[in-house]
Amino acid sequence: MTGSRNYFETVAPKWDSMRRGFFSEAVRERAFDAADVVAGRLAADIGAGAGFVTEGLLERGLRIIAVDRSEAMLAEMKNRFGEGGAVEYRIGEAEFLPLEDSSVDYVFANMFLHHVEAPPAAIREMARILKPGGRLVITDLDRHEFDFLRREHCDRWMGFDRPDVARWFAEAGLVDVEIDCVGENCCAASQCGCGAAAVSIFAALGTRP
Ligand SMILES: C[S@@+](CC[C@H](N)C(=O)[O-])C[C@H]1O[C@@H](n2cnc3c(N)ncnc32)[C@H](O)[C@@H]1O
Numbered sequence: 001m002t003g004s005r006n007y008f009e010t011v012a013p014k015w016d017s018m019r020r021g022f023f024s025e026a027v028r029e030r031a032f033d034a035a036d037v038v039a040g041r042l043a044a045d046i047g048a049g050a051g052f053v054t055e056g057l058l059e060r061g062l063r064i065i066a067v068d069r070s071e072a073m074l075a076e077m078k079n080r081f082g083e084g085g086a087v088e089y090r091i092g093e094a095e096f097l098p099l100e101d102s103s104v105d106y107v108f109a110n111m112f113l114h115h116v117e118a119p120p121a122a123i124r125e126m127a128r129i130l131k132p133g134g135r136l137v138i139t140d141l142d143r144h145e146f147d148f149l150r151r152e153h154c155d156r157w158m159g160f161d162r163p164d165v166a167r168w169f170a171e172a173g174l175v176d177v178e179i180d181c182v183g184e185n186c187c188a189a190s191q192c193g194c195g196a197a198a199v200s201i202f203a204a205l206g207t208r209p
Contacts, residue, residue, distance in 0.1 A: 004115060004154040005069065008049070012072035015050040022111075023186045027139055027201060028056040030182045031108055034205045035135040037062060041105040046097065046126060047112025051077040054087055057108070065099060067092040094122040099129040102208075106135050111186070113140045113165075114157040120168040127172035130208040136174060138165070138204045141186055146197035148190040165204050174206030 011018060031053070037043070039061030045053045048066035050073055057064050058081065065088045068074055074089045081087045092098040094116040107126045116122040126136050141159035149155040162179045169177040182201040189196045 004156065007154040008068075008070045009072045012050065012070060012076050015073065015076065016052070019050070019052055022188055023184055023201065025056065026184050027182050028053050028108075028110060030184075030203050031110065031137040031139050032056060032060060034178075034180075034203050035106050035108070035137045037106060042103075043106040043108060044097075044099060044104045044126075044129060046107060046109040047094070047115065048077060049073050049111075051080055051087075053108045053110050054081065058086060062086070062106075064088070065090060065104065067097060067099070069093055094118075095125060097125050097129055101128055102131045102134075103129055104134060105131055106137070108137050108139075110139045111141070113138055114155050114159060117156065119157065119160070119165075120171060123168045124172045127169075127174055127206070127208060132208055134208045136169070136204075136206050136208075139182060139201055140165075140204075142200045142202055144197065144199040146188075146190075146195060146199065148192065148195055149188065149197060152191055153188070159199060160202075162202055162204075165202070169204060169206040172206070173208065175209050177204070177206045179204045 042063045045066045048068045054064045063086045067090050090098045143159040185198040187198050
């Protein structure tokens, strides 16, 4: 197992409480507003973790397919939301999502992109599963210089430059691309006592024509 896989398998039982220290529910609400979500529709939560985005989508009355590579994270979600209801759980990888082409109304990915090996390929894959008119919203970190996030939380990318993200959306065939501030920082103190990060969070929206 890679360091990142091991990390998420290990932290899964405490991820939801760790997440509360990093950022608030306002992040997902901003994403849902950007996508203009409508109750009853189908969304995919990619890199779903312990279900931060899924929980908010359930509150808004959507059906959700939650995808993550971590068995432990999906087990946490099943404990929280049960099985056989509005949430379906699928093990999957960023580059090979276990969903059909043009099958969902919305795709959300919160704090997922900075963990994947190839962000442009991951965005192409998320665009592939959107129905025509469907919307992708990625919430993630702006570029930063807090190296301890790589060492302590297995981040692969130190955030992103928004023009790069906008270009990857366009290259994935998405239109009406908009990238804006969520209005909240992701905050983390280093375990080594060598720093405290406060990194702004962006919401990137694109629509499949
Ligand atoms: C930082 S957590 C975010 C979880 C959740 N979206 C949240 O906001 O709390 C990143 C999640 O992405 C998953 N992940 C990382 N790389 C992945 C990949 N290449 N394919 C599928 N899942 C991946 C991890 O297992 C982890 O659950």
